[in-house]
Ligand SMILES: [Zn+2]
């Protein structure tokens with residue numbers, strides 16, 4: 001059996017010490033050049049597990065011994081460095097990925113320690129009951145026959161960081177608004193413990209805002225604009241109501257003081273005011289805003305949703321299921337449209353654009369009536 005050293009630990013600790021004292025020690029793990037490509041996208045993980053060789057361990061191995069706490073135990077029942085294979089395993093916070101390797105916090109390995117392997121930390125597999133709220137029995141409810149299985153798995157594992165990361169693909173950037181939406185959607189789905197497969201319309205989401213959070217809610221709940229399971233109430237509150245066809249409904253809102261919970265609150269607010277509210281910022285400030293916004297968003301994934309959200313059981317008056325319609329061709333413009341939008345005038349069938357002086361549209365301003373005159377001149 002042969003192991004290959006993939007890198008080396010560099011930090012300020014040159015002799016072994018109490019493992020707890022390593023909690024605040026930053027280490028750089030310099031990866032050998034030929035292995036660096038293997039770090040691609042490791043930065044999506046907040047925590048990583050490091051396997052390393054405790055190379056200074058030279059004491060003879062005793063299969064039973066007194067451990068540091070004075071307990072007489074077998075070597076496999078303790079975490080002594082003096083083992084048949086002196087491998088150490090630590091799950092640590094990933095601070096940064098750099099050109100040459102990674103920077104981590106809390107690795108209990110001394111300067112010069114050879115590193116054997118690095119793995120991302122997955123709460124779904126790695127988080128055990130003692131450490132958190134994961135209910136593994138729920139995993140049997142993950143339907144495998146929907147493209148949303150991955151999302152459902154992350155909801156059940158309460159892995160909001162992964163959801164946030166993935167929702168960024170839909171939203172286009174990372175921001176506190178998207179982060180709020182991940183909290184709202186994930187909490188709602190966890191409470192409801194019933195999952196929409198995105199086809200059957202068993203679950204409907206009602207959003208009261210057209211902002212960043214709405215994208216996260218569509219992503220997490222699977223209730224989208226396109227599958228007619230998203231209702232938009234043009235109210236402008238950051239709130240979502242999840243309704244099952246059976247009638248069970250939960251409304252989840254954001255607590256008034258949520259901004260107080262933000263990490264880097266002052267820095268973020270200052271930049272937000274300049275860049276977004278006043279639209280009066282230098283390129284440097286815009287870049288700083290993007291960076292801070294992203295960081296605050298990811299940091300928010302660690303906030304306790306109990307502090308952030310209010311959940312109440314309500315009743316909600318759902319509209320009937322969306323009808324499936326055939327299409328028709330407008331007698332004026334000859335374009336095809338859904339029959340549900342057909343206007344009959346003088347025995348002719350028209351589309352709404354041809355029949356009326358305007359129509360409703362959803363824009364950044366909300367739902368507004370759009371006049372055809374603007375349409376012509378525009
Ligand atoms: Zn956003």
Ligand SMILES: [Zn+2]
Nearest residue numbers: 330333351354
């Ligand atoms: Zn027409």
